[in-house]
Amino acid sequence: MKQNDFENKYGESWQQLEQWLKHGDTDLDLPAAYRSLCQQLAVAVERQYTNRLVDRLNQLVMAAHHRVYQQQTLRKNTWLWYLSAGFPRAIREQARYVWLATALFVLPALVLGLGSYWNDALIYAVMTPEQVMQFESMYDPANRVLGRERGSDSDLMMFGFYIKNNIGIAFRTFAGGILFGLGSIFFLVFNGVYLGAVFGQITRVGFVSTFYPFVIGHGAFELTAIVFAGAAGLRLGQSLIDPGRHRRLVALRLASVEAMKIMYGTFAMLVIAAFLEAFWSSSTQLGIGIKLGVGAALWLLVITYFALAGRGEANRGP
Amino acid sequence: MLDTAYSIETPEGIDLKAQAAGPVPRILAYAVDVFYRSLILLALGIALAFADRAGMGIWLLCSFLLEWFYPVFFEVVRNGQTPGKKAFGLIVVNDNLTPVSWGASLLRNLLRFADFLPFGYAAGTLSMVLNKNFQRLGDMAAGTLVVYRQAGGQRPELPKVAPLAPPRGLQLQDQLAVISLAERHGELSEARQRELAGLLEPVTGKSGETGLQYLRAVGCWLLGSR
Numbered sequence: 001m002k003q004n005d006f007e008n009k010y011g012e013s014w015q016q017l018e019q020w021l022k023h024g025d026t027d028l029d030l031p032a033a034y035r036s037l038c039q040q041l042a043v044a045v046e047r048q049y050t051n052r053l054v055d056r057l058n059q060l061v062m063a064a065h066h067r068v069y070q071q072q073t074l075r076k077n078t079w080l081w082y083l084s085a086g087f088p089r090a091i092r093e094q095a096r097y098v099w100l101a102t103a104l105f106v107l108p109a110l111v112l113g114l115g116s117y118w119n120d121a122l123i124y125a126v127m128t129p130e131q132v133m134q135f136e137s138m139y140d141p142a143n144r145v146l147g148r149e150r151g152s153d154s155d156l157m158m159f160g161f162y163i164k165n166n167i168g169i170a171f172r173t174f175a176g177g178i179l180f181g182l183g184s185i186f187f188l189v190f191n192g193v194y195l196g197a198v199f200g201q202i203t204r205v206g207f208v209s210t211f212y213p214f215v216i217g218h219g220a221f222e223l224t225a226i227v228f229a230g231a232a233g234l235r236l237g238q239s240l241i242d243p244g245r246h247r248r249l250v251a252l253r254l255a256s257v258e259a260m261k262i263m264y265g266t267f268a269m270l271v272i273a274a275f276l277e278a279f280w281s282s283s284t285q286l287g288i289g290i291k292l293g294v295g296a297a298l299w300l301l302v303i304t305y306f307a308l309a310g311r312g313e314a315n316r317g318p
Numbered sequence: 319m320l321d322t323a324y325s326i327e328t329p330e331g332i333d334l335k336a337q338a339a340g341p342v343p344r345i346l347a348y349a350v351d352v353f354y355r356s357l358i359l360l361a362l363g364i365a366l367a368f369a370d371r372a373g374m375g376i377w378l379l380c381s382f383l384l385e386w387f388y389p390v391f392f393e394v395v396r397n398g399q400t401p402g403k404k405a406f407g408l409i410v411v412n413d414n415l416t417p418v419s420w421g422a423s424l425l426r427n428l429l430r431f432a433d434f435l436p437f438g439y440a441a442g443t444l445s446m447v448l449n450k451n452f453q454r455l456g457d458m459a460a461g462t463l464v465v466y467r468q469a470g471g472q473r474p475e476l477p478k479v480a481p482l483a484p485p486r487g488l489q490l491q492d493q494l495a496v497i498s499l500a501e502r503h504g505e506l507s508e509a510r511q512r513e514l515a516g517l518l519e520p521v522t523g524k525s526g527e528t529g530l531q532y533l534r535a536v537g538c539w540l541l542g543s544r
Binding site for chain 2: 002003004005034041042048050052058061065069154155157160161167171174175176183236253257
């Protein structure tokens with residue numbers, strides 16, 4: 001069959017399919033149309049029809065292929081399952097990385113915390129004197145307002161700031177992991193050092209009654225989330241360093257599926273943390289006792305959730 | 319082959335082909351996106367200036383969303399094309415050439431930060447240049463790639479000549495060459511076509527315009543015109 005005859009014979013069905021792909025209003029049996037189109041493409045290639053025709057058919061096959069193999073979630077309410085069981089399960093599955101990330105974050109924080117508690121000069125190894133002055137004035141009990149300098153009308157502003165700043169840090173901590181884990185390690189240690197120094201310094205100068213009630217509430221979500229983001233990043237890095245029996249690219253692909261299971265929940269935790277930090281932690285009306293009590297309850301809640309939620313066969317999920 | 323062709327085999331036994339897009343169009347597309355994003359932020363900044371500190375909060379929130387989720391939104395909802403990619407005819411797809419999903423798009427855009435390191439997308443550009451399919455780090459982890467969106471090819475007008483039967487013993491690849499000369503008569507300049515036809519003078523025995531017309535006539539015949 002010459003090419004022109006071939007095109008005349010099937011041209012109409014191709015146009016129909018093109019119409020359907022564009023508008024989707026006509027009646028069409030997509031799988032059948034797709035299969036015969038594939039057959040025609042194969043024939044066209046086999047008979048060495050011109051590039052133009054082969055390209056056109058290839059394009060049409062690709063567009064139809066997109067429709068046929070569209071990835072759709074079959075199950076509804078996956079996110080509900082994810083929050084109630086999937087997320088804590090993912091954290092427990094990656095426990096090695098979570099503990100490693102915790103150590104990378106907490107150990108420098110402890111060292112710098114105790115160090116700057118005993119040694120009043122150590123803080124200046126981490127920060128400039130202006131920065132120290134600034135955060136000391138934030139938590140000075142003589143101030144009426146708490147946190148970064150603010151009026152009562154600016155809760156929303158601080159919410160925006162916390163979202164942009166803190167979630168940005170968590171995302172970077174994760175993303176840095178693809179550089180053989182180095183980026184995640186850097187951000188975890190860096191934030192640990194910084195946080196430890198601030199804790200030590202504030203405790204040493206004795207602004208305990210303002211600082212701890214402020215940080216305890218959102219800290220339950222924020223600090224754990226940063227550690228989880230780091231753990232997800234370390235998972236990526238590990239897959240490149242030790243890909244096991246896979247090729248590195250495949251190992252990275254598999255690891256990133258696992259890592260993303262952690263990142264969705266981490267994002268949710270950071271949004272909660274930003275809410276708490278902007279609208280709850282900064283409140284000056286609430287007593288110190290209430291804030292410490294609620295903060296401790298939140299820590300307990302977070303720990304219980306990751307330790308217990310979603311255990312058992314029934315929660316295996318999709 | 320030393321080109322940007324990317325092909326995968328579908329379950330139907332068909333090879334799907336696409337052209338992977340290199341760093342230059344992707345950087346340009348990114349620049350366009352940055353421009354749009356700054357424009358949105360500027361407009362928001364002006365609009366929210368009246369709302370004082372609350373406005374500042376909303377602006378920060380929007381700038382966060384734009385920074386991390388602007389590409390994700392467009393890649394998933396607008397068929398793999400941010401406005402910048404659309405301007406350059408690029409499209410993000412999974413490496414089996416299916417449309418990109420939320421998970422993959424989120425991952426490749428979260429890892430954008432690693433591609434940015436140490437400055438100005440140095441890591442991403444390096445990775446693109448070294449990779450056969452121009453994938454940056456985020457693309458490799460998410461299993462995505464950026465390809466050219468092909469324009470719909472219309473059936474070209476054949477030259478208006480009376481078809482002539484080809485000489486005997488014309489090999490398949492000779493036939494293909496003659497056919498594509500006939501098909502591309504509108505794309506190449508007349509002079510170039512005469513030059514190409516002139517190469518076959520020893521075979522056809524015709525030179526210049528007559529040689530070209532003869533080859534076109536044979537091409538039309540081979541395509542099935544009578």
